[in-house]
Amino acid sequence: MNIRYWIICLLFCIYSCSSYHQPDNRLETPPAIYPDYSAVTFPPNIAPPNFVILEKAEAYQTEIGIKNEPGEILIHHSESLVRIPEKQWKALLRKAVGKEIYFRIALCKDNIWTEYAAIENKVSAHPLDPYLVYRLLYPGYELWNEMGIYQRDLTNYKQTPVAENRNFGKQCINCHTFNQNSPDNMMVHVRGKQGGTLIYRDGKVEKVNPKPQGHKYGATYPAWHPSGKYIAFSANEIQQFFHASGQKPIEVSDLGADLIIYDVEKHQAYTDSLLSGDSYMETFPTWSPDGRTLYFCRAQGYRQGMPFDSIRYDLYRIQFDVETQKLHKLECVYQASASGHSVSFPRISPDGKWLMFTQSDYGNFSIWHPESDLFLLNLTNGEIRNCEEVNSNEVESFHTWSSTGYWFVFSSKRLDGLWARPYLAAFDPETGEIAKPFLLPQKDPRFYDTFTYTFNLPELLKEPIKNGKLFIETIVEK
């Protein structure tokens, strides 16, 4: 044995690991992979979508390349897990912008290589906002322990904590909200002994209580006005109820809800009789991009003994005069209750042409409603359609647009019915067409099989949040 022998062996290994195995057979169907990264549209700045091949074999070969061109990435592996090298993937995406790419997979069984039909995906010309912010917590009911708000760099797998509640006495942190996909204006609620509403603006964090004097309920679901001067809140009285039987464990319902406007400069909150009172429950505010219209959901007011499955929310809007801060001209945009449905989470695209909302059979806490789906309202002509391209038999709920309007992210429980995971989908602002969505890629594609936290309120950001420490300092300061 001398060193030359070992060098030859090493070179042989390297050669055999990187050489292309000519298939002995070819199949017409593509193999099943998990997560389902087939026929989807990727942004040109996404992390490698690693996946698992759901077929058993002795060896695997995955070739990745641009359609009708030779493969750019060749991966040999003895297990079914495909880890795409990050550098090569990024180089491929740069070349493949606006084109189709393929994952060509061959499996070796009994020394025979069988090549499956290629899995084809598209690469969009429009980059995705590179950061995704979400809260991670158990999908529990009333108690909580550890939770935190995290940001994920979508161009790689790096997740960093923005604020973890272990740093401030395990209090509940929730409802993180941004203004137009920018971390320059951010808001978050903290519930607990040091609780309050934290607003980040002009490089400073303030802890405030945006509840109008004499008002019954505290500020809950927020929406930043595009000017950054106001935040519209719904102020809700929320109760949980637990199903005695059946697969749906919980019902969360408003027993009362109003809308309030909080002026972040003057630290004043006010409401209007059109948006408050016991006759109706108003919730989930969202502003049009020009800041002149406030959209929200409205249902009949709750009365004692009223069945929860009779509470249905319609989509409303009201005009907002930016100069005088007056609200006027209340109108119903979509009367979902007339067809036995209920609307939640209206969100308007950055160009103001589209409004995406979640529709369920009743109530507004759609994350616990398996029937809840995403719908799209064309604000130009009033047409509404079911976003069948992205919906599943399980929950589709919270969603937010990217800053460009070419992408959106939404929560779906399609993998197992309990844990919400972020899915990303390409959107065509001209036609309103949506591409097949894909699950947020992870370094280990089996990550979601054992991860028991739910991804709550995924929000896309243009830049990373750098003020997490400031938030924590403001929470704990006396």
Next chain:
Amino acid sequence: MKRLHYILWGFLFLLYFFCYYSVLSHVLFYHEQHHLFLFSWDYFWRSVASEGIISYLTDFIIQFFYIPELGSGLLALIIASVYPLCYQIVRKILGWNDLLQLSVIPSLGLFFYTLSADRALTLVTGCFLTLLFLYLLLVFVQQYWKIFPLFKIKYTIRQSVRIGLTLCFLAGYAGFGYRYFVRNYKRSERIMLKAEQYVKSKEWDKVLTYTSRYWKSGRTNQLIAYFHHLALYHTGQLSYRLFDFPQVLGVKSLYFPWNSDSRESEYGHFLYEELGYINEAQRWEFEAMVVWGETAPHLLNLARYNILNGRPRVAQHFINKLKLSLFYYKEALELEKQLNGTQLPDMRDVLADVQEQPARFANVLNIGPELEYLCQHDTTHRMAFEYLMSYLLLSNHIPRFVKNLKEFRYLAPTPLPPAYEEALYIYKLGVSEEEFSRSGFMVSPETERRFKRYYALAQGKKTQALQAEFGKTYWFYLNYISPYGSKVVTR
């Protein structure tokens, strides 16, 4: 004397092993049930990032507590080894033997630290690893630089005095240690944890042994009462021995109302699982997992409840976690085989086929309506019936007790348990002859005779005699103990 430290090390190991295996076995059980070590990189990174490497290594050690002999041996070895490590470190640095055996003190200190179940074992692991690292560092340094011992001290006292001093100090440690142990040993904690252990393994007679011991000490504890009643039901004694001990907690001795209390969240699921009320069991168990983390009992129960509830993909998730553990791997595989059915051995979902419109929501504060609902839904549900009867008796609801007893008479033991007859007699005294006859029950002459005697003693204010003779009757509970007063609730 030269081998004294070996002998002491061995002695400490055996002593600790004996304690952890017997009188402190509940401590090991508690730790094992509240930690789960997983063999995965993801778990490693997450653990190290959030809790630190010491916590990760502690969890690695705690997993072996699953086998009591192994766990006791391992923990005993770690704590006992603190002594020789201290001894050797002192000897290396100072160059003299530890005449007063002061090196025993850290080991004893750590042992005493573990007397309470809620003390984190990270301190033990941390101390042991720090000492081990220091010792190895000294050995390494000495090998290359030979700088130890730092001082050279020669004993000027005679050997017999040295031996005497050493023995005196050891006797002192033993005496102090024994006294400290006896004074700080937590008997109540042991009873509660042993009772819980046997509830989990469904060894009901053993549960009763521990809970009765607690009751007999004259103390009251909701958890003990809760376990006691579960065990009484499973040994067929609930309706006969419900008033054997003073029920000062009233209906709360039967169940835990939902108080959003993180400590209590661990216990609520036991009763609901036994009742076959799986949605409520699942809710309690999920809340417990949120608070206490992903430990084996919670993951196993959540997997089981979700299988019964027809949510195999959710169950699979919990099973996936358990499959990464050393000792729960097989149980996880067994559960995985049953994923696609909705049946599990020894478990049932009483409300599996219920589809109600409008939906019915659980009363999480008061179990009474839930027990009535279960009885109505499954008219053969003996446990729900016995708990309902107990609930109605404890809450002074005698007319409702009689109504439900009449409705589910076939589920009641024959002849009726004394407490039931006592309640019926109270009912009889409060209604007309005709109304009582409509209930279809008779009260035996013996019960009537006993009541006369009870009444006479009560009128004569002979409380001691009354308690001695009738302390275990429903009458005594209603008149003197019930937290809801002595009046019958007629609503």
